[in-house]
Amino acid sequence: MNRDEAYNFAYLDENTKRMIRRALLKAVAIPGHQVPFGAREMPLPYGWGTGGIQVTAAVLGAGDVLKVIDQGADDTTNAVSIRRFFNRVAGVETTTHTGDATIIQTRHRIPEAALTEAQILVYQVPMPEPLFRLEPRLAETKRMHALADYGLMHVKLYEDIARHGHIATSYSYPVMVDGRYLMSPSPIPAFDNPKMDRMPALQLFGAGREKRIYAVPPYTEVRSLDFEDHPFRPHRANASCELCGSRSSYLDEVVTDDRGGRMFVCSDTDYCETRQEDQQTENAKGEAA
Amino acid sequence: MAYVAVKGGERAIGNAHAWLAETRRGDAAVSELEVAQIGQQLGLAVDRVMTEGSCHDRDLAALAIKQSKGDLIEAAFLLRAYRTTLPRFGYAEPLDTAAMLIRRRVSATYKDLPGGQVLGPTFDYTHRLLDFALAAAGEPPAPAPEVEAEAEDAVAPRVTELLSREGLMRREEDAAQEPADLTRQPLSFPAARSTRLQNLARGDEGFLLGLGYSTQRGYGNSHPFVGEIRQGSVTVCLTPPELGFEIEIGEIEVTECQMVNQFHGSRSEPPQFTRGYGLVLGHGERKAMSMALVDRALMAGELGEDRTAPAQDEEFVLLHSDNVEATGFVEHLKLPHYVDFQSELEVVRLMRATVASQAEPEQVEP
Amino acid sequence: MMRPGFADPVQDAQSCFRAVLEALSRPGRVQTLASGLTPPAPLHPATAAVLLTLADAETPLHHDAGAEADAWLRFHCGCPMTAAGSAAFVLAVTPPPALATLQAGTDEEPERGATLVIQVEALEAGSGWRLRGPGIEAEHRLAVRGLPDGFLADRAARRGLFPRGVDVILCAGDRIAALPRTTLIEEG
Structure with missing residues (x-):
């Protein structure tokens, strides 16, 4: 541009x-x-x-x-x-x-x-x-x-x-x-x-x-900052990404209905998309082989 | 279920802008508002936008008001964002408001004084009854009689000057240094009075009005009199370094307010009057008066008075007076915060689980 | 005739700034400035580029580079000239003044500490001093030719003042390396 x-x-x-x-x-x-x-x-x-x-x-x-x-x-x-x-x-x-x-x-x-x-x-x-x-x-x-x-x-x-x-x-x-x-x-x-x-x-x-x-x-x-008896502990939702399956990335909680339905997806969209693409490539390779 | 990550921010923004343009224009059957009409007929809005936008340009301020659909804070923001890109050719000499060509001048402290009281074009004694004749958009009003025209030639010394001559008014010391410019340098504390005044002049009228009002209700020990309010045109002069002498570059309208306050004196100073000062571009009497009240309240520190009220708290006042800053930060709360909220959710769930696990054994006991 | 400044003031200043930023972020790593400058003697191109990139009417400068450089710096940077003790930038093409004589800032405003630009004979990474501190993963090595003997000792003696301090940019030819106040230096 x-x-x-x-x-x-x-x-x-x-x-x-x-x-x-x-x-x-x-x-x-x-x-x-x-x-x-x-x-x-x-x-x-x-x-x-x-x-x-x-x-x-x-x-x-x-x-x-x-x-x-x-x-x-x-x-x-x-x-x-x-x-x-x-x-x-x-x-x-x-x-x-x-x-x-x-x-x-x-x-x-x-x-x-x-x-x-x-x-x-x-x-x-x-x-x-x-x-x-x-x-x-x-x-x-x-x-x-x-x-x-x-x-x-x-x-x-x-x-x-x-x-x-x-x-x-x-x-x-x-x-x-x-x-x-x-x-x-x-x-x-x-x-x-x-x-x-x-x-x-x-x-x-x-x-x-x-x-x-x-x-x-x-x-x-x-x-x-933390204390010896209370070390720093970062939190993430205890779930995996619905789209790429990551269990280590930070997740957004998405509310899917008004009856308590929810799912989790990666907050980092590029990370998530890259993982999905890699998985598709792997799958395609697997099918080809 | 097939979930696809939310997309389309780009398109949503484009659509929002198109819709905004359409609603700004409103019903196309109604004739389009001209910038000149805003400048002429919504002059007080233009004045406020120039003052809070720190830029004296009636046409640009009127354009900003049109573009912002009459949202004056948004208009001041537009004007400031434009102003920040302008090259700086120099700094004007201080305005000489004693030499003002006066349109309005009132003093509450003297019945009569040299130069006289000049009521000018004010809402003060109008009865606030809706004028339905204006809705009919009829003939322009008859020209105002020129009874007060003679005041224009009269010398009108400032009331504070009259008190100073008697030794009753605290002398303001010239700091003998160039004032800082808040639009180029960050605020630091304690702030010089010139810096405070610049901040207040750019500050939000409503915020200063509320603070000024609070000083009258006992929040801050203040006994103000309107020494003088004057409105009119003053000459702007500049000394270009390459010329080395002062030249006139134009005339602007300003409103100045000097509040006179009693001061009981301190160890180093005798009892006397002190002044709170307000100055705004165009006609902005409410703002100039509020500014003068707050300016005086902020002098508590240097006068050795107790600082107990919000209006006397320099950091509090100066850091929260700017409506463009305040608007941005208040309204930023509508931006997505779901990452932080997610982390809060996890922590609140954890805390609830902790509380629940501690509560359970207790339920066993009767 | 006045020698020119940057051919493209916007892009040249940007690329030089990035090199200076990189130099301060990774102390001891040598950066090359493609400034295209041909400044008056005794200024090297890198020395001139650093000042052109950072100094202006808001930054008092002190230097020892002589009349021709003075005229060039005044013209292109527009900076006011001042004594070393009150300067934001100090340029030394001869042995630099003792660090104690320069602005170190205050504990509340350590950013007011001066930036000392020293023109040296040569800079080479990979050997010489051993550098540690923020910006350095394990150790950076830097060989500097043309600094007076007492420089490291003077610098080390003032380490305890942190966060107050002076940041140093070394220039030689078209190369620079930086020693922010946080960098610990051992002779190699």
């Missing part, structure tokens, strides 16, 4: 890109630390991925192949909308195949397929501050990060255990990055947290409305 020449490549002007790029480099240099940046008003609403979009726009080049997912799927409306935006203002090639993408912008999931050194994962972040439910004041949380004073979060998780027998946080599950900064992984399910640890791909996080950028460099330790 040809790009719309009325706008600069990737929409942002070059000054804005430079400002974001400088913030990205400092974010990489201080893993997990939230770097304030002069987020611009984008032509998409705040809270709908403007931070991720600005990060992608600052990073994206003509040779990149872009994949955009929301809830793990390429075809959810907001993912479609963001992909169309970059198609129009950058004219870059887009893909739904995780393996073919050089940049993956995501909301709420990490793809099931392991990412490589040749890829960058850009997260859309609604609330970058992992402590915001415990302390809404930014001046206060900034101080806590400066002192690495994260007792408040440990107390919260411990109260969960005391009350419920286990930690009640199931998404946006807080992580420690390189043993120093407490970080919000964005609202991915806790199931995805382990994928962040020592990931070969660079992970970038953009929060547009809150005007913060942060990053996890490749191969960096990302540890989900």
Whole structure:
């Protein structure tokens, strides 16, 4: 698709890109630390991925192949909308195949397929501050990060255990990055947290409305907070995907009728489709043989 | 059963846009609204969109209102998204509102004062009775008599200036530095007053109205008087670096409100009056007054007053005043969240199972 | 006559940025910049490209590269020149200033730490220093020629300040490698 020449490549002007790029480099240099940046008003609403979009726009080049997912799927409306935006203002090639993408912008999931050194994962972040439910004041949380004073979060998780027998946080599950900064992984399910640890791909996080950028460099330790007697345990539905049979992927629950009928399918649509195609190829081979 | 993963996001978006365009236009038998009509006849809506959109352009604001079907927050959003792409040639000199060409000017603190009271085109004393003659779209109204025209030449010093000369008004110190620009730099705390004022000027009228109102009802120790509200046109000047001297680039209409508040004094300052300041583009008296009340409430910190009320809480006010940010985040809740919800489902089921297993042995006991 | 900047300011800046991002994300890995620049002496193409990509009117710069480079940087980056202690970017083509004299940021705002761009004689991966830390799977090796002897010791001595610190980009010819403040270095 040809790009719309009325706008600069990737929409942002070059000054804005430079400002974001400088913030990205400092974010990489201080893993997990939230770097304030002069987020611009984008032509998409705040809270709908403007931070991720600005990060992608600052990073994206003509040779990149872009994949955009929301809830793990390429075809959810907001993912479609963001992909169309970059198609129009950058004219870059887009893909739904995780393996073919050089940049993956995501909301709420990490793809099931392991990412490589040749890829960058850009997260859309609604609330970058992992402590915001415990302390809404930014001046206060900034101080806590400066002192690495994260007792408040440990107390919260411990109260969960005391009350419920286990930690009640199931998404946006807080992580420690390189043993120093407490970080919000964005609202991915806790199931995805382990994928962040020592990931070969660079992970970038953009929060547009809150005007913060942060990053996890490749191969960096990302540890989900837990306690020795209550180790971190990610949850997934105890079922297999109705379409591809996967027992290891994260599943969406689909309600099939109003009498309690339900089934489970992979949240990562590319992973699921690839598995189905592979199975068909296997079956075809089997029949041919 | 044959289940196929939901597809068709692309087509659904295309269809939604086509339908939206159709409903925006409405019944094609009714003549299309012209942008100029909005600019002329819905002027207060245009003013609000310019103010909250941080962009003085009546035609673009009117277009935004038309495109947004009259949703003024959506219109401000359209205008801001346009504004952000514009190159910046420079920064204007501060507006001199003392030199305003006045259309309306009222003071609640003095019966009469130099320059006089000028009622101007206000709803204030209209009886709020629906005017069915307007529904009939008849003749344009007769021209207004020009009795107040003489005020235009009169010198109208600002009320706060009159108090300052007597030493009764707290002097505002010039911070002697360029104010930050919130549209380029992120907010940080504590915020400079210029930053707070920029935030409030862009802030949502309804939010500031509610907060300002709360200060009058005891949430924040405030005793405000309207020192002065003035409306009219001011000259915008710019000093291009290549010229090195000031040039006039145009005139804009603004509304300014200065609230006068009593201040009991502190260890370092004698009892005196303090001011809350409001300024908006076009005619926006309600917004300018609300802004002035909230501005004064936010000064609690530097005046050494107790900060107990919501309107005095700088982080709370400044981080929640922006309706484009607020709209986006509130409305983003309608985006799919089923991945997170699924993880919540699993955890709630687990917790229920835990509770049930703990409850069972107890049922054995009488 | 003023030597030109990027031939394609949008795409060239993007590709150089990606190389710098890659360099900081994988400390010690050597990246090659195809900038097409022919900057005035003593600037190497990579040094010029890094500054053209990142510096502008919002970033005070300090450098020791002489008058011709000064004019070129002012013209193409438009950055204000300042003392080393208040600069966001510090360019050293001669032995760099002691790290303690540069901005390190604060514990609340460590991102205000300066970026030190050092032009060296040569960069080669695979031998030399042993690098560990974020961005490195096990160990990266980097051989640098043209750094003063005390550099590693100066850097190591300031390690305890983290998250405050200075990030270093090394440039030689058309190659760069980076040493963010998190990287631990042992001499090979």
